[in-house]
Amino acid sequence: MRKPNLTINDIAKALNISKSTVSRALRDTHDINPKTKLRVLEFAAKHDYHPDILAQSLRSRSTKTIGVIVPAYNIPFYSTAIGGIQDYAMKMGYNVIVCHSNEQYEIEIKNVEALLNAGVEGIIISVARDTEKNEHIKKLKNKGIPLVLFNRVIEDFKSAKVVVNDYYGAKNMVDYLIKTGCKKIAHITGPNNLLLSNNRKEGYLDALKDGGIEINEELIVEGDFTIQSGIRCTEKLLEDNEGIDAVFAVCDAVAFGTMKVLKKRGIRIPQDISVAGFTNEPMAELVEPSLTTVKQPIYEVGETASKLLFAQLKDPDLPAELCVLETTLEIRESTK
Template identity: 40%
Template sequence: MASKKATIHDIAKELNITASTVSRALNNNPRISEATKKAVLGMAKDLNYQPNNLAAALRKGKSQLIGIIVPTINRSFFSSVIRGVEEVANKLNYRVIVSQSNEDVDNEIATLNALLNARVDGVLVSIGKNTDRFEHYKDLMERGIPLVLFDRTTNEVGTSQVVIDDYLGGYLATEHLIKQGCKKIVHFTNLKQVNIYKERYRGYLEALRDNDIPFDESLVYQSDMQLVDGRNCTEQLLASHKKFDAIFSASDYAAVGALQILKENGVKVPEDVALVGFSNEPFTSFTDPSLTTVSQFPIEMGQAAAESFFEILEAKKKKFIPQKTVLQPELIIRDSSLKSGK
């Protein structure tokens, strides 16, 4: 049988003091003597006392917890964002609870409810690719709970956002390929609800227009942007016998899938086809050839998202105007795109 959980009343009984004195001692109240605090902490350790954080949160109105929802946890990008959030939050004595939606809107809603039941003080979210309903976030804001969207955001919810300039990233990637002499540039994308792919696509289109290269809709391939999708799209591309000399993928994972199929079919990268990805995942510097990509600075994004959260928290009693923080991307040029050797 499990042993009964110790309470402040058990500590009080052992020390022959009141429960309120124990509570004050545990909370380092200056009205309690150092000797009493030491005795209480010692007895709490002996009895293996664990504080009821939920009850404390209800009393104080704050839990010192931030909920984070990401589409998937096994990506370097999102783990780096979380690291950035923690760097800011921990300095202010906040901790984070991380959950993943697995790109499923129903799971996203259930995860949000679980975090609210844990009494988090607010939520940072990168929405899933398949999220097409936003009532759960609108309801959150109506209840006055701070919400910050990062990376994958939507304008359906009027709250603070932290993003990279995905349009500029798409423009820089496409412009770089054009400068390498490429004129038939394929684009791998996902034009559903998620703004990031729409913006990267817009950058791709603008770079073509600015350089007087006709847009060919048949060179745009849509998928879920995973490695297998990059493989499948490239197989379809080769089977179509369309002429192309470059691929700009809005995801590093799909870019690596493309690289695999090109090599398996004897297509030389970058001599025959130049290749650029997006995100600067750690593996991109180890592919053969190494992958040109766009850095999103995820740690800085996490830091900015946490700072936005605390700004909302501080302004809770006043009217808060949502802010959009836009970080600047950087094109990381590697071997996969250097057709001209530049």
């Protein structure tokens, strides 16, 4: 049977002092006798006293907690981004509750409700791949809950947002592929309801235009963000087209799927077909051949999202701010 938590009242009775004196000692205020404070602290430590956070939050109307919703735990991007969010939140004296939507809009709605019920003071969200409506996000805004969208954001929704420069990251990568001699470059996109997918696609298209390469819609296939999607889309591309000399994938996981198909078919990477991704997941350096990719400042994305949220907690009237972080190319063995 679990032993009940020691309370301030228990300490006060044991030491024959008032509850307010115990409270001041535990809060380390200046208006208390040092010897009395020492007695309280020693007694609290000896009996493993822990403050009742819930009771404190009810009195102060502050839970010192923020919520984070991500599409999935198993996407390396989010584990790193959560690290950036949490590290900054801890510096500010806050805890973090993390939920994941499993890439489902309906679960994302339930995540929002759960976090509101937990009394979080603000929420940071990266939306699921099938999130097209934003009523649940509007609900947060209407309630005055500080909100930041990051990575996967809703384009027409006014809120603080943190993204990377998806357009230029993609354009710079395709520019590079063209410079290496690639002329028939396929692109596996992400879901077309997501801003980052469209921005990366636009970067791809503009790079082709600038390189004097005619756009072929048959070389563009919509997928999602999984290895399975990369496998499926690459098989379709190879069946429907001849002479493809490069594949630019919306993310590294999709690129891994592409590489798996090419290897299975005996197609050499990069001698026959170059492969490039976007994100710079840890596995990108470990696969064979190592993957050329667009490197995102992932930790900084999370940290920036956290900073924007705490800025809103301090000043709820701050205007919605869009932070765009730059990317770099990580050239490895999968391209010429």
